[in-house]
Structures are given as C-alpha cells and as structure tokens.
Amino acid sequence: MELKVINQQGQAAASLNASDAVFAREYNEDLVHQLVTAYMANARAANSKQKGRSEISRSTKKPFAQKGTGRARAGMANSPLWRGGGKIFPNTGEENYSQKVNRKMYRAGLSSILSKLVAEGRLTVVDALVVDAPKTKRFVETMKALGLGDERVLFITDALDENLYLSSRNLHNVLVLEAYQADPVSLVRFPKVVITREAVAKMEEMFA
Numbered sequence: 001m002e003l004k005v006i007n008q009q010g011q012a013a014a015s016l017n018a019s020d021a022v023f024a025r026e027y028n029e030d031l032v033h034q035l036v037t038a039y040m041a042n043a044r045a046a047n048s049k050q051k052g053r054s055e056i057s058r059s060t061k062k063p064f065a066q067k068g069t070g071r072a073r074a075g076m077a078n079s080p081l082w083r084g085g086g087k088i089f090p091n092t093g094e095e096n097y098s099q100k101v102n103r104k105m106y107r108a109g110l111s112s113i114l115s116k117l118v119a120e121g122r123l124t125v126v127d128a129l130v131v132d133a134p135k136t137k138r139f140v141e142t143m144k145a146l147g148l149g150d151e152r153v154l155f156i157t158d159a160l161d162e163n164l165y166l167s168s169r170n171l172h173n174v175l176v177l178e179a180y181q182a183d184p185v186s187l188v189r190f191p192k193v194v195i196t197r198e199a200v201a202k203m204e205e206m207f208a
Helices: 029-042 103-119 136-145 162-168 184-189 197-207
Strands: 002-006 012-017 123-126 153-157 174-178 192-196
Touching: 029 103, 029 184, 103 123, 103 184, 103 197, 123 197, 136 162, 153 184, 153 197, 162 174, 192 197
Parallel strands: 002 123, 123 192, 153 174, 153 192
Antiparallel strands: 002 012
16 A cells, blocks of 8 residues: 655655555444444543432421322322332443443554545655644644644654644634554544654554
C-alpha cells in the first residue's frame, strides 16, 4: 500500500510503502461497532447508587384501610409504586460494565478503521510534525499550511514533545496523541486524521 506524504508546508514529499494488513484491509463494520461499544463501556464507571425498598426510612404501618377508601390497596409507604419509595431493581454502585475484546480483534478493528480512513481520503501522512515554540499561533499556521483550516483534526505522532502539546491543547477542535494512545473512538470521531511517517511505522509494528 503506497501512501502519499506531504511536509509541514503542504508540499508533496517521498511516498511511503505501508503495510496492506493495516492500511488496506477490508472494512468490517460489525467488528468496528463492537470495538467502539466495548471501548466506551470499559471507560464507564459504576457511580450510580439507588435505594431499594429495604433501605427507605419510612413507617411499615399500613397507610390506610384495605377497603372503603376508594383508593388502590397499599401495604407500606416504601412501596416502589409510591413517590419516594424504593426502587424495584436499584443500581448498587458495584455494576461491572466492562466488555472483553481479544487482542486479535482489537488489532483487526483498528486496522479496519485506518483502512477506511485511507479509502475515504481522510488520512493524511506528514513527513514530520514539529513546532519550534509553545505557541498556539504557530500550530494554527501549520494546520493552514496542511490545508486543514478550522476542521476537527486528530494528530497522531510518534513522540509528543512539550512544544507540540502546549501549542495544541487550547484548540477545542484538535487532539494530539502518540501512536500507542490511538483509540477506536477518537479515530472514528474525527473527520480528519493526520499521522506522521514515524507514527505509521509504529502503527504497523503494533497492528500488523
């Protein structure tokens, strides 16, 4: 698989021969959906706690007579049918929402997403990504030179230095990650992905 490469000025550079297993794989929508769902579920915290019927502090006395009132019969005020009553199936705060994803599935899913980005022309390979000073203005100039403008962009680099991190963190439409931090949700969420030549080599090493 041959990928076109540009430099930071947006000019064409030497092309790159990439692995077909990572950047030319057939798209598997079901696998990608399972991967994204599992990734989001594994990031979910069980921090919701509700009270069951036995935990509600109310009188256990029968609220009113069984017959003659015209109302539906009731035995206790902590009934789940009553306002302020206990929940029937309460959240305990100990739920486990995690889903297991095999390593082989994860690699195949990430490769499928990267291949889809290449096929749709949403993946740009840049020779290097260097910012000489920690200034957001410099990073914006680099984005304009790459023809990105104000688009939402995910940058994947082999090594995230301090200047690159500081100059990009104030941009709400930009996320900069190292190659090993790339996740399926970010790759799917951003319309444009820019990856450095060295990061491509690391991706091949991880997912091929």
